[in-house]
Amino acid sequence: xxxxxxxxxxxxxxxxxxxxxxLAARGAGxxxxxxxxxxxxxxxxxxxxxxxxxAGTAAQKRLGIHDDGDILYADIMAKTxxxxxxxxxxxxxxGAGPTLDWLVxxxxxxxxxxxxxxxxxxxxxxxxxxxxxxxxxxxxxxxxRRLEETRVDVIHQARLVEIAGDGAGGVAGIVIGRPDGxxxxxxxxxxxxxxxxxAGNRDMVRxxxxxxxxAHYHGHEGSDGLGIRLGAGLGAELAxxxxxxxxxxxxxxxxxxLPPGFILEGGFLVNQHGDRxxxxxxxxxxxxxPVLAQPDGRAWIIFDQRIEQACAHIPESAQLRxxxxxxxxxxxxxxxxxxxxxxxxxxxxxxxIHRATTAGRPDSQGRRWTDPxxxxxxxxxxxxxxxxxxxxxxxxxxxxxxxxxxxxxxRNLFACGGAARSVSGPSCWGYLPAMGICAAVxxxxxxxxxxxxLVIAKQPT
Numbered sequence: 514x515x516x517x518x519x520x521x522x523x524x525x526x527x528x529x530x531x532x533x534x535x536l537a538a539r540g541a542g543x544x545x546x547x548x549x550x551x552x553x554x555x556x557x558x559x560x561x562x563x564x565x566x567x568a569g570t571a572a573q574k575r576l577g578i579h580d581d582g583d584i585l586y587a588d589i590m591a592k593t594x595x596x597x598x599x600x601x602x603x604x605x606x607x608g609a610g611p612t613l614d615w616l617v618x619x620x621x622x623x624x625x626x627x628x629x630x631x632x633x634x635x636x637x638x639x640x641x642x643x644x645x646x647x648x649x650x651x652x653x654x655x656x657x658r659r660l661e662e663t664r665v666d667v668i669h670q671a672r673l674v675e676i677a678g679d680g681a682g683g684v685a686g687i688v689i690g691r692p693d694g695x696x697x698x699x700x701x702x703x704x705x706x707x708x709x710x711x712a713g714n715r716d717m718v719r720x721x722x723x724x725x726x727x728a729h730y731h732g733h734e735g736s737d738g739l740g741i742r743l744g745a746g747l748g749a750e751l752a753x754x755x756x757x758x759x760x761x762x763x764x765x766x767x768x769x770x771l772p773p774g775f776i777l778e779g780g781f782l783v784n785q786h787g788d789r790x791x792x793x794x795x796x797x798x799x800x801x802x803p804v805l806a807q808p809d810g811r812a813w814i815i816f817d818q819r820i821e822q823a824c825a826h827i828p829e830s831a832q833l834r835x836x837x838x839x840x841x842x843x844x845x846x847x848x849x850x851x852x853x854x855x856x857x858x859x860x861x862x863x864x865x866i867h868r869a870t871t872a873g874r875p876d877s878q879g880r881r882w883t884d885p886x887x888x889x890x891x892x893x894x895x896x897x898x899x900x901x902x903x904x905x906x907x908x909x910x911x912x913x914x915x916x917x918x919x920x921x922x923x924r925n926l927f928a929c930g931g932a933a934r935s936v937s938g939p940s941c942w943g944y945l946p947a948m949g950i951c952a953a954v955x956x957x958x959x960x961x962x963x964x965x966x967l968v969i970a971k972q973p974t
Contacts, residue, residue: 514677516686519700520546520666521968523687524707524961525673525740528556529649530930530953531707532656533612534913535665536620537961538705543968546699547660548671548689554653556709556733557902557931558950561649562772562827565624565954566640566947569610571617572626573640580638582607592635592945593938598752601956602936604911608955613642615958620659622652629823631777634797635945642947648828649950671697673708676743676926682917683924684747702971703925703964705913707957710903710931711738712757721754721905725941728805731763731770731899740932744907747926750918752934756904758949759801759941765811765897767838773797773946774824779884780816781866782896784808787849787859792880798937798944804898812896813852815863817887839892848891863887902949904937913960925967927960929953 524535527549535547568585586606589597616622623644630641644651660667668689674696675688686700711717713736719726745751761782762771776793782800784790784807791803804812821839824830833839842848845863849856867886869876876882907928908916915926915933930953937943 514686514698516698516700519686520544521701522546522703522705522964523548523699523701524705525687526707526709526930526932527554527657527667528707528709528930529558529652529656529950530957531705532653532660533954533957534705534707534929534961536656536659536663537958538965539663539665541962541965541969543965545665547665547667548673549667549669550672550735552670554657556735558653559650560732561950562643562829563647563649563652563950564627564630564641564643564947565613565950566636566945567609567613567642567951568606568638568640570613570626570642572624572642576626576628578626578639580640582610584638585609585640588635588637589936589945593936593943596938597936597943598934600911601909601934604959605936605952605955608959609951612955612958616954620655622655629774630946633777633794634773645826646828673739673743676704676747678747682921684926702968703927705927705929705960705964706740706744706907706932707930708740708932709733709736710906711741712736712900712903714738718900722757724802725757725759725900728759728801729763729897729899731768731901736902736931740928741906744915744926744928744932747923748917749915749923749926750908752905752908753937753939754905755939756935756937756943757941758798758901758904758944759898760798760901761800761804761812761898762814762896763899764833764838765895767833767836769829769832769838771814771894771896772824772827772829774827775814775816775820778820778823779887780814780820782812782814783854783859783862784812785853787854787862789862789865789878792878794880796942797946799942801898801900801941804896810897813854813893814896815848815887816892818890818892819885819888821892833894839894841890841892843890845891848893852893902931904935904944906932906934909933909956911959912963913956914963925964927964929957929960
């Protein structure tokens with residue numbers, strides 16, 4: 514293929530993973546071109562809270578919290594029942610803390626430890642990081658400001674349409690498409706795919722994740738699996754394609770993600786009849802299936818004013834308050850009538866929790882209660898289950914280098930973010946809170962550094 518021009522390192526996709534990969538490659542001394550299909554970077558990152566789990570961070574050490582890569586690695590392997598790649602899990606567990614500190618200290622992202630996000634859902638330590646008023650869109654704004662300051666060239670409205678192989682187990686360049694229908698062929702020495710997952714591609718979801726094939730998708734439409742498909746076309750191996758993050762607390766009809774703090778502070782789920790049906794603290798992702806299995810695929814979360822106030826600092830909570838989304842009542846009977854539930858059954862659900870709390874034993878769903886029991890006035894929000902993002906993709910080694918079906922590396926092709934296989938095992942039950950962005954930026958940094966190393970090693974001394 515004849516190229517219009519060449520750049521040492523190309524990164525496709527300007528979300529969190531791609532932006533971090535570009536910053537890492539640039540910081541290692543390589544010239545970098547970052548391409549983005551949208552006019553303004555948005556994607557999965559911007560639809561998230563921007564939370565990131567990491568172990569051994571400076572923020573943890575300041576608060577006297579003992580955590581390190583070994584502990585996070587053990588949590589990953591336990592959560593996935595040992596069904597994830599131990600090499601990749603080790604790379605992410607060891608690299609997440611240094612990556613977060615690098616983002617804070619070298620690039621000015623205001624991450625701090627979120628002490629209100631309890632050690633739960635598989636985390637054995639307080640290790641979820643964010644910042645007050647946090648959002649994934651804020652994170653992207655910080656990253657793109659740094660891209661500009663470090664003089665990384667970014668081309669928007671440039672969609673990756675083809676990867677050109679070099680005939681020797683590597684990549685020679687890419688072809689991008691522009692909104693006017695024109696195309697450009699760009700050569701490169703290293704290519705990093707950060708093009709997102711495939712949750713927005715219904716056909717791919719039905720093929721690889723049939724149990725969520727008809728689930729509502731809450732994510733960016735650009736997550737169409739393009740990079741995964743192009744990588745597979747070069748002989749790359751796909752792994753854990755059935756893995757994804759589901760979530761059972763997307764408010765209906767508002768479409769706002771209810772923060773997990775509403776559960777961690779003592780909220781609980783009931784179906785339209787007022788019956789409990791799950792231990793809400795067991796799994797942040799796999800709870801999507803019990804919710805989808807309820808009548809009409811809907812549920813209600815029951816909480817009170819204390820919980821609402823405890824979560825008031827989270828932007829999604831403020832958004833729901835502005836929308837006056839919650840239904841409020843001064844008694845259980847009135848609340849049942851407001852949500853269309855059976856008053857006796859809703860009262861029985863609350864009584865079961867009260868008795869379990871008083872006795873210090875698990876309730877009928879196996880949940881152990883340490884939070885104060887709910888008090889009037891009560892609140893309720895209607896919820897639905899949804900698929901948020903996929904966790905399977907191109908198989909990589911611990912540096913983000915893509916591996917072929919043969920097990921050998923594709924010499925200069927890397928992947929990170931949704932395009933790469935993560936560390937959530939083969940389904941939805943292996944997902945740890947805040948692991949999506951953790952894996953994206955950690956593998957992005959590793960891939961960027963290694964891609965730059967390859968380029969610099971080729972340069973004459």
